[in-house]
Structure formats: structure tokens, C-alpha cells
Amino acid sequence: MEMQNFDRWAKVYDLIYGTYDKDIDFYRKEARKSKGKVLEIACGTGRIYLELVKDGVDAYGIDISNKMLEILKKKAKELGLKPKVKKADMKSFSFNIKFSLIIIPFRSFLHNLTIEDQLKTLMNVRKHLKPKGKLILNFFYPNPEVFVKDMNKEIKEKIRVKDREYIKITKTSFADEVNQLLLVESKLKIKDKTYWRNKFKISFVYKREFELLLRLAGFKKWKVYGGFDYKSYKQEMVWIVER
Ligand SMILES: C[S@@+](CC[C@H](N)C(=O)[O-])C[C@H]1O[C@@H](n2cnc3c(N)ncnc32)[C@H](O)[C@@H]1O
Structure with missing residues (x-):
């Protein structure tokens, strides 16, 4: 079986994760606060992305899987929404615009398996942020x-x-x-x-390791929380990074 087949995953993605919503309020609130263009990296079938668009956010999305994006577009059509999504890799995506906020929810950053790929992604993100823009992402704490x-x-x-x-x-x-x-x-x-x-x-990533990656990619200021309630550590690391 071919490894890393995200198209294959698309077939059952909503069945498994479609109703997971613990992170939606958090990302919606942050997107609203940013008051500008928002990009979701690895937007998948639009579990979060479509909520942002519904909320009036000027949201863009990329994902590496065409099948995931097809499902997202179908759902958008049923809701009467016009999604701005395209197929692209988080390491190499390119837009002529800069974003106020770039998000990588639901642990998708962990799909970068090597330090090279992690850095490519972070540098590419930084390149696409406005001077006061933010990167917000979450992934699990390797407990x-x-x-x-x-x-x-x-x-x-x-x-x-x-x-x-x-x-x-x-x-x-x-x-x-x-x-x-x-x-x-x-x-x-x-x-x-x-x-x-x-x-x-x-991959799994430790807190200090990610701080080093952020430094190497040129970021200087960040906060990390233990959950979507901006509070203590439980299971998740939620990062708010300033450009
Ligand atoms: C856990 S899902 C998250 C989907 C969506 N953000 C959500 O919260 O439901 C991970 C997504 O990452 C995408 N993905 C994996 N590697 C990627 C890459 N290098 N660039 C862009 N997207 C990628 C997969 O196609 C999949 O849709």
C-alpha cells in the first residue's frame, strides 16, 4: 500500500472527524480578530475552513489532496459558499497576496517528516505573512x-x-x-x-524543538498554550506566533 495517500483518506475523513469541533471556536475567534485575509494550510474537507467562510472571514485554503478539496467544494456548494482553495503543498505554496493570519490546525504540521520539510514550511509561511501577521497552529504534546x-x-x-x-x-x-x-x-x-x-x-515535535525551528525560520516572538482555552498543558500545544 502506498504510503501517505491523502486522497485515500478523503473517502472516510468526514465519517471519522466530521463532527469533531473542539478547536472550531478558537480558530473562528482568532480569524475574526485578525481582521484580514486568512489562509488555512491543509484545509482538508473544510471542517474548519467552511466555518470561517460562513462567518464572513476572507479565507483561503490549500491542501495537498485533490480528493479532500473536491469534498470541500461540494459541501461549499450545498451551503451556497464560494471557497478559495487550491491544491498545493505547505512547503512550496505560493500566493501573490500576504495574509494577516495563517493557521495549521488539527496537527497537520506533523505531516512534515524531516527538519528540512519543517523549515521549508515555516519559512514559506513567514514569507506569506504581513509584517504584523500571525501563525497559529496546534499539535499534540508527546506525552x-x-x-x-x-x-x-x-x-x-x-x-x-x-x-x-x-x-x-x-x-x-x-x-x-x-x-x-x-x-x-x-x-x-x-x-x-x-x-x-x-x-x-x-512526526512528533517537542516544545523546545519547535522553538528552535521557529527561530531558525526567522520568527522571534510566540506564546504556547496547553489547549484551546489559552490555559494549562493537557494534551495539546497551541502556538500563537508573531511574524
Ligand atoms: C488531519 S487533516 C486536517 C484537515 C483539516 N484542517 C481539519 O482540521 O479537519 C490533514 C490534512 O493535511 C493534508 N496534507 C498532508 N500533507 C500536506 C502537505 N504537505 N501540504 C498540504 N496539505 C497536506 C492532508 O491532505 C489532509 O487533508
């Missing part, structure tokens, strides 16, 4: 407890799709702690038939 408890074994989850319909997801994450990589294998079952399976790799 050693979680690594001990949940890695290298099957984690089963049941997701309710309709009133009495469930889908079963089995996820197995293999950790390469030295190289800070996770190989995630997912299997989705509907009525006990395997409906879909996929594999992908992500």
Missing part, C-alpha cells in the same frame, strides 16, 4: 505516558454515525522514538466488514 500506554498495540474505537449505526476503527501506532516518527495504521469496519484501511507516517 511519555501515552507512548507507554497506547503505542504498538491496537486501539479500538467505536464511532456513532447515525442513531443506531456505528463504525469501528482500529488504530495501531508504531513509535520510532529516536527519530520522532509514528507509523499509524488504521482500519475501518462497517458491520464487521473491513471497509477501508490506510497507513501514514507523522
Whole structure:
């Protein structure tokens, strides 16, 4: 099976994550505050992006997967919205405009697997920000407890799709702690038939490491919070970075 196939993921993305909304208020509020053009990197099927457009934000989006963007566009059409999205890689996207805010929600920065790719992305982001623009992103805090408890074994989850319909997801994450990589294998079952399976790799990033990456990319000021409530550390690192 081909690795990193995001088109393949698109088929089931909304089934699995479509109703996740813990981050939406936060990004909506920040987008409103920015009062300018906003770019969402890795906008996927528009879970957050479409909420911003609905809210009147002048939002643009990029994603590497055409299939994800097709779904986003279909949803936009049904809502009577006009999305400004295009297929592009976060390492090399290019716009003639500069943004007040660039966001990379839902841990998508972790799709950069090497230091080179991480830096390319951050430098490209910085290039596309207005002088007082901000980069806001979140990814998980690599909690050693979680690594001990949940890695290298099957984690089963049941997701309710309709009133009495469930889908079963089995996820197995293999950790390469030295190289800070996770190989995630997912299997989705509907009525006990395997409906879909996929594999992908992500990296995990520590707080001080990301601070060094930000410095190398030319950023000088940032704040990091432990969640979308701007408070203490739980599971997530939420970064607000000034250009
Ligand atoms: C976890 S999803 C997030 C989607 C959306 N932002 C959300 O919050 O629901 C990750 C997305 O990253 C996209 N992606 C992965 N690598 C990328 C890259 N190098 N450049 C742009 N998008 C990428 C995938 O196609 C996928 O849509």
C-alpha cells in the first residue's frame, strides 16, 4: 500500500472527524480578530475552513489532496459558499497576496517528516505573512505516558454515525522514538466488514524543538498554550506566533 495517500483518506475523513469541533471556536475567534485575509494550510474537507467562510472571514485554503478539496467544494456548494482553495503543498505554496493570519490546525504540521520539510514550511509561511501577521497552529504534546500506554498495540474505537449505526476503527501506532516518527495504521469496519484501511507516517515535535525551528525560520516572538482555552498543558500545544 502506498504510503501517505491523502486522497485515500478523503473517502472516510468526514465519517471519522466530521463532527469533531473542539478547536472550531478558537480558530473562528482568532480569524475574526485578525481582521484580514486568512489562509488555512491543509484545509482538508473544510471542517474548519467552511466555518470561517460562513462567518464572513476572507479565507483561503490549500491542501495537498485533490480528493479532500473536491469534498470541500461540494459541501461549499450545498451551503451556497464560494471557497478559495487550491491544491498545493505547505512547503512550496505560493500566493501573490500576504495574509494577516495563517493557521495549521488539527496537527497537520506533523505531516512534515524531516527538519528540512519543517523549515521549508515555516519559512514559506513567514514569507506569506504581513509584517504584523500571525501563525497559529496546534499539535499534540508527546506525552511519555501515552507512548507507554497506547503505542504498538491496537486501539479500538467505536464511532456513532447515525442513531443506531456505528463504525469501528482500529488504530495501531508504531513509535520510532529516536527519530520522532509514528507509523499509524488504521482500519475501518462497517458491520464487521473491513471497509477501508490506510497507513501514514507523522512526526512528533517537542516544545523546545519547535522553538528552535521557529527561530531558525526567522520568527522571534510566540506564546504556547496547553489547549484551546489559552490555559494549562493537557494534551495539546497551541502556538500563537508573531511574524
Ligand atoms: C488531519 S487533516 C486536517 C484537515 C483539516 N484542517 C481539519 O482540521 O479537519 C490533514 C490534512 O493535511 C493534508 N496534507 C498532508 N500533507 C500536506 C502537505 N504537505 N501540504 C498540504 N496539505 C497536506 C492532508 O491532505 C489532509 O487533508
